[in-house]
Amino acid sequence: QVHLVESGGGLVQAGGSQGLSCAASGATSSITTMAWYRQAPGKQRDLVASITRGGMTKYALSVIGRFTISRDSAKNTVFLQMNSLKPEDTAVYYCNADIWGNSYWGQGTQVTVSS
Numbered sequence: 819q820v821h822l823v824e825s826g827g828g829l830v831q832a833g834g835s836q837g838l839s840c841a842a843s844g845a846t847s848s849i850t851t852m853a854w855y856r857q858a859p860g861k862q863r864d865l866v867a868s869i870t871r872g873g874m875t876k877y878a879l880s881v882i883g884r885f886t887i888s889r890d891s892a893k894n895t896v897f898l899q900m901n902s903l904k905p906e907d908t909a910v911y912y913c914n915a916d917i918w919g920n921s922y923w924g925q926g927t928q929v930t931v932s933s
Contacts, residue, residue: 820844820922822913826898827927834931835901840913840924842894851916852889852896856909856929863912867898880906903931 826838842849853868867877867887875887886899896913908931913924 820846820849820915820917822915822922822924824911824913824924824927827911827929829930829932830903832903832905832931832933834903835899836903836929837900838898838911838913838927838929840896842896842915845917846894848917849894849915850918853914853916854887854896854898855912855914856907857912857926858906858909861909866911868914869896900929903929905931905933907931 821843822840824838824840826836830836851868851870854866855863856866857863865878866881867885869875869887869889877885884902888897908929910926910928912926915922
């Protein structure tokens with residue numbers, strides 16, 4: 819079992835920056851990939867960015883060049899730095915941890931980008 823707690827988020831103006839962090843506890847040594855997903859009202863939950871234990875990253879096309887995912891394995895924490903934010907980035911952002919195909923989710927944190 820893994821417990822994930824997100825922090826960060828809130829209201830930011832378009833063009834601004836926001837950082838999210840997610841602290842994992844529990845069976846953290848078994849975590850393979852950590853990721854951020856987001857879900858806007860009325861839409862499905864989509865992958866924003868992911869990072870493997872080895873540091874390989876993957877990004878949604880819409881955030882490439884603007885968002886950066888990083889991971890502090892010693893602190894069992896994953897970060898998402900979001901720059902040049904757009905109103906369409908508004909969503910609830912969820913932290914995800916994968917343990918050999920089993921997904922664990924945080925409670926989500928709201929990011930609202932005003933135009």
